[in-house]
Structure formats: structure tokens, C-alpha cells
Amino acid sequence: MKAVQITEPFDIKVVQKEEIKANEGEALLKVLYCGICGADVASYTGNQPFTTYPRIPGHEFSAMIVEIPENDRGLKAGDVVTCNPYFNCGECYACKRGIVNACHDNQTMGVQRDGSFQDYISMPIERIIDGKGLTAKELALIEPFSISAHALSRAEVKEGDNLLIMGAGPIGLFALINSKAMGARVAIADLLESRLNLAREYGADLIINNKEDDFEEKCKEFTNGQGFDVCVEACGAPVTFLSCIDAAAHGANIILIGNGKRETTFVHSILLKKELNVFGSRNAFTKDFEELIDLVSSGKVDVLKMISGVYKAEDAKQAFDALANNDGSLAKLLIEFNEE
Numbered sequence: 447m448k449a450v451q452i453t454e455p456f457d458i459k460v461v462q463k464e465e466i467k468a469n470e471g472e473a474l475l476k477v478l479y480c481g482i483c484g485a486d487v488a489s490y491t492g493n494q495p496f497t498t499y500p501r502i503p504g505h506e507f508s509a510m511i512v513e514i515p516e517n518d519r520g521l522k523a524g525d526v527v528t529c530n531p532y533f534n535c536g537e538c539y540a541c542k543r544g545i546v547n548a549c550h551d552n553q554t555m556g557v558q559r560d561g562s563f564q565d566y567i568s569m570p571i572e573r574i575i576d577g578k579g580l581t582a583k584e585l586a587l588i589e590p591f592s593i594s595a596h597a598l599s600r601a602e603v604k605e606g607d608n609l610l611i612m613g614a615g616p617i618g619l620f621a622l623i624n625s626k627a628m629g630a631r632v633a634i635a636d637l638l639e640s641r642l643n644l645a646r647e648y649g650a651d652l653i654i655n656n657k658e659d660d661f662e663e664k665c666k667e668f669t670n671g672q673g674f675d676v677c678v679e680a681c682g683a684p685v686t687f688l689s690c691i692d693a694a695a696h697g698a699n700i701i702l703i704g705n706g707k708r709e710t711t712f713v714h715s716i717l718l719k720k721e722l723n724v725f726g727s728r729n730a731f732t733k734d735f736e737e738l739i740d741l742v743s744s745g746k747v748d749v750l751k752m753i754s755g756v757y758k759a760e761d762a763k764q765a766f767d768a769l770a771n772n773d774g775s776l777a778k779l780l781i782e783f784n785e786e
Contacts, residue, residue, distance in 0.1 A: 447464075447564060447565035447566055449463050450759055452489055452497075452502075453499060454500075455491060456490065460760055463564070467568070473515070474513040475512060475527070475566065476566055477508075477565060478507070478582040478586070479583055480507040480561075480562050480783065481589070481778050482780075483503075483590065485505075486556055491770055501556070502564055503563050504781075505554055505557070505561050506586055507531075507585075508584075509526070511574070519571065520576070521571065521574055526585065528577060528588050530730075530731075531589065532549075532555075563759070565784060577739065578740070582786055584750060591742075594617055597725075598676075598701070603630055604630075606631065608630070608633070608676075609674060609676040610632075610634075610635070610690065612690055612704075613679070613681035613704060616752065622645055623648055624738075632649075633652035634653060635655075648751070661693075662693075673694050673698060674695055676700075679704050681704040681706075682705045687700075688710065691712065691716055691720075696721060698722055700723065702725065753778050755776070755779050757782070765781060
């Protein structure tokens, strides 16, 4: 079978490997579509500290069940599914407390272990999530959607809340889709107009172009000077975290999704003065996947507009290069491995 493998930074190949066999308690899956995550691009460019080479990337995917033992989940051969790709140890302090998404020894597919960019994979049955009739392309978008949904669940977003999203990349856009479905009034800010155009399509109540607009003034107008109830940082940059602190209302919740690599310096007394709640967010729970599948199934949101292009596995390098040099006009790119 074929697999896409990053052999070293900026070197990606389609290789042949032996067909996979499922172990006891596992199912054999035929991979259909894989999304390219920012973490995959970081592995490709050599900026992912947790990746070793060679590595098969991929943890955003849809697949068809080829073989599966009898199970109490109702899953059967022919079902189109997605999976929870964050493998946890089950023994660490976080796992024993049920915080399996933040396992001390977390191994995400495509990063710490080989991922889904191959014709077939085997998965533990408990990690397989029923697609409930969604298309294979829709299911390949559920994992990145779940990252934003899990983050928003930490802040208990309520209908009518004023919510700010810093960053209109894929994760920020998924946060926009989900927060609108929760009834929030959403402002979203970015430097790139091409990203903000998609935010408009998804119904953002306020668009802020940080190159052209007065960020502070726009936020004051939108919230009647009170600040935002919830601020979502989806860039991982010091300046956007500081913008969240400045724009937050007293008693607000700030959620950090963006994975920053630079130090942020600020006077922490502002957190005390405003009594702000600052939440980190990592990965997602299986229930986040399941709730989003139900949401997409309801027809209330259309995630397919997030797809900027579909590439064959043989053209994976072209897709990775496009994202490595993205000018903001690309949201999600999918790699097609097999047809349904």
C-alpha cells in the first residue's frame, strides 16, 4: 500500500509499505480523505519539536471500516467514520483524573507516532467514531473542528455573549462557526483580508482587519465599551494574547488555542484587576467529535466551505508546499487516498 512520508524537513515522498493487519481489539480502516494540519506543515518545515523522522503525518481523516470484530458500538464493515487520534497512556495523573486529552505522554497521530496519510490504518475500536451518514469530506474536517469546540466548552459560552476571536486561520474559523451556533455575537480579527473574507461567509458579526482598522475603537463600538465576555486566542502570538487581555470585559474568559513559541511579557495585575479567567486548551474529547457530528448532521453549519482544495496522494508535496507558503487564501486542504 502507499503512504506519504516526511523523510526529513522539506522532503516528502510517496512510499510503498506492507499492508497493515489489525490486532485484537482493533479494526482495519481504508483511509478516504486526510486534512493537512498546521502541525503536519510544521513537521514538513522542521518546526515541530515533537516530530522525529521519517514520519507519516496526519490526524484529521475519514475512513471506511474494512474489517471489525463484533462490538457493542454498532460499528460494522462499510461504515464511514472518523477517529480520535490522541493516544493517551491511561496511567499518568491527568489520565487517572479523566483529562486524557492532556495526557503527560500524549501521542498524537502524525506527530509522536505515524498517522493517517496511508491507504490503510488499524485503530482500536474505542477510538472509532460513527460518522452518522456524513460525507467523507465532512468527516475529515471534524478533528480540527473539535479543537475549537473543546476550547469553547471550557468557557461556557452563552447565547448573546460578545465573543472575540484573534486569528482567522482554520482553527479560528471553526471557533467562529461553533460560537455562532451557540448564539454568540462574534467579532474576528486578522491581518489578512483573504482569511477575513471566509469569516464573512460564516456570518461573523464584526470583521477587524488589524492592518487597516483601529482595533481598540472597533471593539469598544461592538461591546458598548464593556469589553468581550469571551476572547479566543487562535494565533499563538504574544501580541494577540495581549490584545485579548485588553479587549476582555471584567470577569471575562480568555481561551488559548494558538500554540505559541515566544515569551509574552505583561504586568499580571491586569488579570487581577479584571478578575480574568485564562484557560489553556489541548486536543479534544471523543464527546466533542460526537457532538460536532450531530451539529453538522443537523444542517445548521456547512463545514465544506472550509475546503480550499483536494489533492491526490501522489501530489502531497504540492499541497504541503502550498500551505507552507500560504498567503492566507487557503483554509483546509485535503488529500484523497481512496474513494468511498
